[in-house]
Amino acid sequence: MPKTHTPLKVIEQAVHLACRAPSYHNSQPWLWEYGDHELRLYVDADRLVSTDGSGRQALISCGAALDHLRVALAAAGFRANVDYYPNPNDHRHLASVTTSTISYVTEAHRRRAEAIWMRHTDRLPLASPPDWLSFERSMRAAVADQPSLVDVLTELDRTDLEEASMLSESLRMYDSAYHQEMHWWTAPFEVSDGIPHAALVSAAESDRVAIGRTFPVTHHRERRLEVPEDRSTVVVISAADDTRRDVLGCGETLSAVLLEATLAGLATGILSHVTEVPASRDIVAELTGRSYPQVLARIGLAPALEDAPVRTPRRPLSDVLHYTTKPS
Numbered sequence: 001m002p003k004t005h006t007p008l009k010v011i012e013q014a015v016h017l018a019c020r021a022p023s024y025h026n027s028q029p030w031l032w033e034y035g036d037h038e039l040r041l042y043v044d045a046d047r048l049v050s051t052d053g054s055g056r057q058a059l060i061s062c063g064a065a066l067d068h069l070r071v072a073l074a075a076a077g078f079r080a081n082v083d084y085y086p087n088p089n090d091h092r093h094l095a096s097v098t099t100s101t102i103s104y105v106t107e108a109h110r111r112r113a114e115a116i117w118m119r120h121t122d123r124l125p126l127a128s129p130p131d132w133l134s135f136e137r138s139m140r141a142a143v144a145d146q147p148s149l150v151d152v153l154t155e156l157d158r159t160d161l162e163e164a165s166m167l168s169e170s171l172r173m174y175d176s177a178y179h180q181e182m183h184w185w186t187a188p189f190e191v192s193d194g195i196p197h198a199a200l201v202s203a204a205e206s207d208r209v210a211i212g213r214t215f216p217v218t219h220h221r222e223r224r225l226e227v228p229e230d231r232s233t234v235v236v237i238s239a240a241d242d243t244r245r246d247v248l249g250c251g252e253t254l255s256a257v258l259l260e261a262t263l264a265g266l267a268t269g270i271l272s273h274v275t276e277v278p279a280s281r282d283i284v285a286e287l288t289g290r291s292y293p294q295v296l297a298r299i300g301l302a303p304a305l306e307d308a309p310v311r312t313p314r315r316p317l318s319d320v321l322h323y324t325t326k327p328s
């Protein structure tokens, strides 16, 4: 495919927007490199969360950033042509992206990019999403090009999911490395990465979301009392095969699901603690009938009249985007 000359400003803005993607503990484990009209995405080995031994959470995070990039470029009038794992000798090189022009940028392209700014991880209880069937139709259309498998859990599956959540937490109760790492990423002094305290929940709030990960608790006035307990619908994203390419694809699918929900006015949260421990992952695998569940999304309704959520920080563009040829 011939490479289109995309203005550098467009590339920089698209990468800036792509980096608003969700990432494991807000670790932002990506590195972008631009040169010769090609943008390359690498997983940054220096930013892996140490308890993410397989690097799975980092791959999912990078996949989400790749899909965000696609959305951002489309809103600027460019199609992203993605070559996955172009270098068989370097598995950190996840994708190379060249661009071609789109004949017309639609309102839908623009709204999807705007959704990137609106999306955030909501850990408070969510009310049940209204008109799920119509949302599910648009969500399935949004992920149709992806190789990942998407399953919606039913109300009946909820007890098993709660059990999986409890099991994963209890199996790691004495895992010092896990808890130390989580405390590090939620320390209050970080300015460009990690999860700020305002985005976490108090013990009482956490009790109202039985399927959520237990983070270090914060102490503040109990919020969203009008939603006494979480009634979100849970979507499970699974890889077709246990390959790096398929796990990366789960991240792209996660991004598509979250943005579609945001566009529909729904709030979202992400759950991966249940897939990190084999015993709880097996429960999720049984619920979905899939061998390789990777990540779950809670989708529901947050009250409209609430204070704007804190925006989680991101690393400066100069840290994450490098140039192989001097930019003009």
Ligand SMILES: Cc1cc2nc3c(=O)[nH]c(=O)nc-3n(C[C@H](O)[C@H](O)[C@H](O)COP(=O)(O)O)c2cc1C
Residues within 6 Å of the ligand: 020, 021, 022, 023, 024, 025, 026, 057, 058, 060, 061, 064, 119, 120, 121, 122, 123, 194, 195, 213, 269, 270, 271, 272, 273, 295, 312
């Ligand atoms: C692969 C992955 C796994 C995640 N796992 C969890 C989780 O188990 N629990 C949770 O509350 N948030 C989880 N998150 C959400 C991140 O903490 C969140 O994306 C990050 O702090 C940035 O905040 P934002 O999503 O509001 O921009 C996960 C995100 C990703 C991409």
